[in-house]
Amino acid sequence: MSASPQQTPDRSSSAVFPHSADGSAAGGRPQGPVPTARFEPVTAHLVVALVALVVIGGATRVMEAGLACPDWPLCYGQWLPGGRMNLQVFLEWFHRLDAFVVGVALLVLSAASWLGRRDLPPWLPRCALGALLLVAVQGGLGALTVTRLLAPGLVTAHLATALLLVALLSGLHQALERQRLISASAEPTDARDRARLPLWWRSLALLSLALVLGQCLLGGSLASQWAAQRCLSAAEGCQWLLRHRLAATPAALTVAALLPASLALPSAEGRLRWFAAAAALLAALQVCLGVATLRLQLGVPAVTVSHQLVAALLIAVLGAVVGRSLQAGSLPPQRPAAAIPGFTSSAQTAHG
Helix, strand or coil: CCCCHHHCCCCCHHHHCCECCCCEECCCCECCCCHHHHHHHHHHHHHHHHHHHHHHHHHHHHCCCCCCCCCCCCECCECCCHHHCCHHHHHHHHHHHHHHHHHHHHHHHHHHHHHCHHHCCCHHHHHHHHHHHHHHHHHHHHHHHHHCCCCHHHHHHHHHHHHHHHHHHHHHHHHHHHHHHHHCCCCCCHHHHHCCCCHHHHHHHHHHHHHHHHHHHHHHHHHHCCHHHHHHHHCCCHHHHHHHHHHHHHHHHHHHHHHHHHCCCCCCCHHHHHHHHHHHHHHHHHHHHHHHHHHCCCCCHHHHHHHHHHHHHHHHHHHHHHHHHHCCCCCCCCCCHHHCCCCCHHHHCCCC
16 A cells, blocks of 8 residues: 555655754744854853943043053053053053953954854854954054054044944844744744834834934044033033034934834834833933033043943944844744743843
8 A cells, every 4th residue: 555645754845945044944943953042142242341341441531541551562561561550551451451352252253153154144254254353443443542642533433443343243142132033933934034123113223323323423522632621621622512412312312212112013022122211211321421420520430431331331222222123034922931832941031
C-alpha cells in the first residue's frame, strides 16, 4: 500500500521557506537561538559607557581640566601619571580611558558582525562599522582639542560626535532587541515582517531626536566659548545664550508630543510608550536644570554636570525610540506568560 499524504515527509518546506538572517524560518517558526541576541549585551554596555563618556567630558570642562594632561595620547608622558594625579588630571585621564574602552568594544562589535554577516540582518554590520568610524573621528577630535588648546569649534564637534554615538548605539540596541522578539515568536510572521510603524510616528521620533541634538550642539557651543559666564559677568556673548534658550521650546514641545502620540500605536508597543514617557520626564527635568544653572550663575558644578547628564540620557532615550521605530516588523500581541508554551522570562527582559 502506498503511504498516505500525511505520512509523506515534506522536503519542500526548507526550500520554499529558507532560514532568514534572524535565525527563524521565513514562515515564522523560530529555529534555535536568534543570532542577533548575542550582540545585545555588548550594545547595552556600550550605551552606558558612552553616556558616561559624555558626562565625564562635561565634568572635565566644568572643572577646567581639559588641558590637565598637556600631551596626547599619554598624560605627562605616562599611561598612568600617578605622581601628578589630582582631581583634574584624573578626570582627563579617565575620560581618555573610557574612550579607549569604547573604541576597543566597537572594534570587536564591528569585526564580529562582519564575520557573521551571512546570518545577520544587513543593517547590523553596517551600523557597527559606522559606529567604529565615528569613534575613530571622536578620538581624532579629542587629540586635536588638546593640541589646539581647546579650540571652541573642535570642542563642539567632539561633543557632537559623542552624542551621535550615544544615539546610534542606543537605537542599534533597541533594533536588536525588537528583532529578537519578532524572531522568537512562534506565530507566522510573513505579514508582520513587512509591517512598519506609521510614517507619522517615525517622522515625529526622528524630528524630536534632530531637534534635541541641535539643542545640545547649541549648548556645546555656548559652553566651549564660556559664553554663559561672559554674558552673566560682562554682558558679552549673550546671543549664544539667547539662541540656546529659544531653541529649547520647540525641542521640548516635540519631545512632549511623543507621549500622547504613542497612545495611538498598537497595544504591543508598550516599550515605546514607556520610552516616550521617560523622554518627556527627562525633557522637563532638563528645562528645570537649565533654569537652575543660570539662576546659580553656573556656580554649582554638580548642577551644571547634571544638566549635561540629563541631555545625554535624553539623547539615548530618543535614539532608542528611533531605532525601535525604524526596525521593520510588528511585535506579536501581548499575552499572559502562562498562555505561552515554553515561556521563559528572558524573552521579555528589558535591556538598556
